[in-house]
Amino acid sequence: MDLHLSAEQVAVRELAADFVNREVVPHAATWDRREAVDPGIVGKLGDVGFLGLTIDEEYGGSGGDHLAYCLVLEELGRGDSAVRGIVSVSLGLVAKSIATHGTREQREQWLPALCSGTALGCFALTEPDSGSDAAALTTRAVRDGDDWLLTGRKTFITNGTTADVALLFARTGGPGHRGITAFLVPTDSPGLSRSEIKGKLGLRGQATAELVLDGVRVPDTARLGECGAGFRLALGTLAKGRMSVAAGCVGIAQGCLNAAVDYAGARTQFGKPIAGHQLVQQLLARIAVDTAAARLLVWQVADLIDRGQPYATEASMAKLFASEAAVRAANDAIQVFGGYGYIDEYPVGKYLRDARVTTLYEGTSQIQQLLIGRALTGVNAF
Numbered sequence: 001m002d003l004h005l006s007a008e009q010v011a012v013r014e015l016a017a018d019f020v021n022r023e024v025v026p027h028a029a030t031w032d033r034r035e036a037v038d039p040g041i042v043g044k045l046g047d048v049g050f051l052g053l054t055i056d057e058e059y060g061g062s063g064g065d066h067l068a069y070c071l072v073l074e075e076l077g078r079g080d081s082a083v084r085g086i087v088s089v090s091l092g093l094v095a096k097s098i099a100t101h102g103t104r105e106q107r108e109q110w111l112p113a114l115c116s117g118t119a120l121g122c123f124a125l126t127e128p129d130s131g132s133d134a135a136a137l138t139t140r141a142v143r144d145g146d147d148w149l150l151t152g153r154k155t156f157i158t159n160g161t162t163a164d165v166a167l168l169f170a171r172t173g174g175p176g177h178r179g180i181t182a183f184l185v186p187t188d189s190p191g192l193s194r195s196e197i198k199g200k201l202g203l204r205g206q207a208t209a210e211l212v213l214d215g216v217r218v219p220d221t222a223r224l225g226e227c228g229a230g231f232r233l234a235l236g237t238l239a240k241g242r243m244s245v246a247a248g249c250v251g252i253a254q255g256c257l258n259a260a261v262d263y264a265g266a267r268t269q270f271g272k273p274i275a276g277h278q279l280v281q282q283l284l285a286r287i288a289v290d291t292a293a294a295r296l297l298v299w300q301v302a303d304l305i306d307r308g309q310p311y312a313t314e315a316s317m318a319k320l321f322a323s324e325a326a327v328r329a330a331n332d333a334i335q336v337f338g339g340y341g342y343i344d345e346y347p348v349g350k351y352l353r354d355a356r357v358t359t360l361y362e363g364t365s366q367i368q369q370l371l372i373g374r375a376l377t378g379v380n381a382f
């Protein structure tokens with residue numbers, strides 16, 4: 001399905017497909033089993049320009065529009081969601097926030113390294129007692145002369161153990177969202193410790209960590225944006241982030257479709273390929289429709305962003321539909337594979353495990369429904 005793609009967008013998609021087929025697909029099952037991607041993949045993602053998409057070339061980025069960005073994330077999602085997540089977080093949540101809200105010094109300090117893959121970023125919002133209700137976070141930042149002292153605990157942080165900088169949200173004022181400020185915290189700061197959370201259902205190759213801050217000192221120049229504007233910054237960042245999660249989900253669904261169609265043509269039961277059984281075709285058709293519909297919702301968001309239009313509600317719609325569609329698609333693909341879908345010799349079981357978290361993070365499906373409902377009615381039902 002090529003809806004008005006430009007020559008540049010087609011070229012970047014081909015580049016991404018080739019990269020994923022060479023550098024990701026052959027290793028994805030191994031990385032999943034050993035619960036760690038090859039750290040060298042980060043440098044390769046930087047070299048090919050995927051960690052600098054949509055960022056100005058002046059700061060080491062590779063430019064391009066948001067549709068091209070989504071095309072790359074779809075391919076990465078098809079290859080390995082653990083790798084897609086590294087890009088979504090380091091580029092989509094951290095580098096883009098610095099590009100949008102950072103001072104010239106902050107952009108010069110971090111963007112060239114983040115775009116080249118010599119540094120990684122993580123986005124530290126969630127805490128043990130504040131997930132969906134992120135505005136209830138309790139990590140504190142207390143002013144000390146020209147510095148801030150940060151104390152608290154963050155959990156479920158993607159790239160947490162591998163990142164060089166954390167875009168971290170802390171309370172500088174009273175309760176509620178107006179008391180939250182964003183900081184760029186180098187992860188080698190004294191007083192910051194990190195430990196990996198093992199045993200995830202999916203995204204097993206991706207580092208997920210707990211961060212503990214015990215009087216971590218950062219200068220005021222590490223503050224990103226105004227005091228008290230951190231929650232608004234986080235919400236804006238997450239709205240765009242939802243598009244990249246949704247794009248990764250389209251990749252999962254497309255990978256499920258490719259695998260299921262191939263398998264249905266090759267596997268014979270009752271004297272003919274299972275593709276010749278109508279109920280198997282029903283499964284394939286459902287995956288195909290889910291994939292195409294999710295892709296169009298993602299492209300709509302990218303198009304709105306590229307035209308400077310509001311996109312937050314459409315991003316929630318894309319994330320809600322694409323994440324649920326990816327789970328459905330992976331489940332249907334396993335059904336097509338029969339018992340062989342249940343062992344990790346084939347990719348569809350991993351697709352299901354990796355898809356499952358996309359209905360949970362960057363706002364659960366329930367939270368997306370509340371955001372869409374609020375936009376429709378003007379009534380806040382949180």
Ligand SMILES: Cc1cc2nc3c(=O)[nH]c(=O)nc-3n(C[C@H](O)[C@H](O)[C@H](O)COP(=O)(O)OP(=O)(O)OC[C@H]3O[C@@H](n4cnc5c(N)ncnc54)[C@H](O)[C@@H]3O)c2cc1C
Pocket residue numbers: 089122123124125126130131132133155156157158159200203208357360361362363364365366367370381382
């Ligand atoms: C693998 C992984 C990676 C992650 N990466 C990051 C990261 O990089 N950075 C980061 O900051 N966080 C990250 N997260 C955290 C993620 O964003 C949170 O898990 C998510 O926001 C949900 O919060 P919670 O887990 O505390 O669930 P809770 O908020 O406790 O929700 C539990 C259930 O209650 C429902 N619920 C809550 N409130 C309402 C309501 N008002 N109405 C209806 N239902 C409601 C939820 O939908 C859910 O079903 C990650 C999580 C995982 C699992």
